[in-house]
Amino acid sequence: MSKEVSVAVQQHAGQIADVISMKATVQDVLKSQMQEDVHYGKIPGTGDKPTLLKSGAEMLRMVFNMSTICEATDVIVDTNDKGHKTYEICMHIFNKEGIKVATGLGTCSTMESKYKYRSQLTDRKVPSEYWDSRDKALLGGSQYSPKKVKGAWLISERVEHDNPADYYNTVKKMAKKRAMADGILTA
Template identity: 40%
Template sequence: MNEVIERPGIVPQVEGRSSVAEVTKHVIAVQEVMKSVMKQNVHYGSIPGAGDKPTLLKPGAEVLCVTFRIADDFIVEDLSAPGVIRYRVKCIGKHQSTGITLGSGLGEASTDEEKYKWRKAVCTQEWEDTPKDMRRLKYGRKANGHYTVEQIRTEPADLANTVLKMACKRAKIAMVLNVTAASDMFSQDLEDLDAELVRHLAEDDRENHMQQVRQEWKEKATATETEEALRAVMKAGVKVFQETRDMDGYKEFAAVIQEHGAKLKKGATDA
């Protein structure tokens, strides 16, 4: 026999306030949906360097709308100007059964945003044939240095639909977080961050982790009291630095090994 599943829904508060029991029940419902229905990297994800809370993605916002019977309604404000397409959208969440407004969220998108404003030139010839005020060299970071990319300005009109959809998505996710009070479990959707910024955040996280690994193995080396123990630490540490391809860390580690080895050897000779 099929069981009848009662969806939690959100009870519109015409007046007064929700009881503690109602609030608790609601929070538990959000947590259960996250654990039982949502999948990482599908409904929510994480952005390196963007905090500990997972970020709510559009499919996750849709799940919460279905779960709590939230209908969305969009009000679009066109703020475009010559040379730029810009939209501000207000997403209003309403109770599906009663039509009562539960809350809203704002979202905005523009072709002046970094990821929409520029594109990589198809070839060097295209970059050279583009007026100087419509092209640029984009600098990016890489291991032990930087790189450049030849970019030219995009045509704003070609991206009008894209930025409108992005503004709607941002507004809806903001509305869902406001209406479901899920901000303590999710942060605003960050999947639309500029790819270069995401990469920088990831690199910062990796650099911090590498520094911790370097310090850990240097401390392990200096803590050894015999040459045999030092050789064992050296063998294990070298393997770690090879796997992570951290040549700078390996050089620092090797210098510590050499210095501490000399001390241990001198101590053994003096004894």
Template identity: 35%
Template sequence: MSEGNLTVLTQSSGGNAGGGAIVDLEFGSATDLRKKLDGMKQKLNLTKEFFREVMQEGVDYGIIPGTDKPALFKAGAEGLCEFYNLAPTIPPGGKVEDKNHETGYYSVDITIRLIHRMSGSIIAEGVGHANTYESRYRWRWVSERDLPKGIDPRGLVSKERDGKYGKFVQYRIENDDMHSIWNTVLKMAKKRALVDAVLSATRSSGIFAQTQEELDAYLSGHDPDGDPEGNPVPPPPRQNRQQGAGNRNQGSTGSRAASGQGATSDKNRALELSKQMNGGNMDWNWLAERASEALGRQIQKVVQEVQANEWRTVVQYLEQYGTGPEDDTDFNFEDLPEDLR
């Protein structure tokens, strides 16, 4: 076997028991492979540095409720696209929809292709699916007082929650207006496809396969498994890393909180998200239900009962409950060459 080659034995098409062909697969010289390896290492180190110095927890990535590992958000995926000079596109045939106007069922599969802006090369593709039968879209959780008339709560799925004034029960009912969330479902599929493509293009899937503690250690320059002597290395306080991560957006959460404006901005963001998720109308009961789920206690009057330091938690929950960060806008293809749009 020559340098850089892999010799394999393949089964012949004639199906003879001992038959086969010797095939040499050319992978390049050892020098070429070494250059490629060094280049991959440098890119991974740059990605790590980008995460540490630019990306913000809770904005670009964070813990999705119900999981214990960080996930890349749409805002973070877009930041990585900007960093690597990649443009998201939907290729021909990359959008497949299934609509039922009578029942309100809607499903969509999206393929996002990442194009390198300078060369026009295809770097990666990602796929995303969403449909109205997902639990977040198909069902609503309401208190007994908010149940539609004529519905017997004894036949409904229920769950008990701990609230500020004790335990309370919520009931699951079917969303009776599926058509109004078709656009939200479409945007969710796009977001999932974009994140899938970016994770593949930047080789950062491994970063988000770690726990929060491992990610903190990794981004802080420590080995999550310990130091060379085998001793655990605790990560530095997470707030220190966050304070240094606001370079991309000086008006973001960290600096606003330091000036006492963070709570007000988070509150405004929560109200904005609530309005977006309800077709442009402010539904205070809906927001109270989401705040109750996010904070684990019964919220009836959102403005009065949600504390200033709790609005960030409500915002994070709303961002993952529905459209996600900045998900009210589509991808911008205007700066792409005409043949790549």
């Protein structure tokens, strides 16, 4: 075997050993330092697979001495004059030597239901028969839900926000969080 081939094989073996070591480190951190629903958890409506949360991504970033650079790559403005925006963020991940090892992508939009809608109380009380069947038709339809206010159960209506600009900063930061978690997972 030539000297060059021998060196290449040794480098490759070293890279494999590094990957195995890093995976073991992640597992150790997961078991000894991370807490479910703080660093990782299941996001309702996305299945049963646990997801790395922002605090977990930050912990792994510290463990592996990684740094990040955030770049807003795209802002899409809704054309229907309601002012909705979708933010796309790239998070570049660098190792301790300053070499880029991954780029994470995160998007978020004011059209996502948690930003698009708000809850508005009505003056109507929840009918007692609702509690037997939990039939939303008794409240007025699927956009209505019960909400306890000062000891009384009132009907709350899900209505669209009239000013999406109130959430631009929140949505942009959520896209950034998603990009960081994606970048750390990719690294």
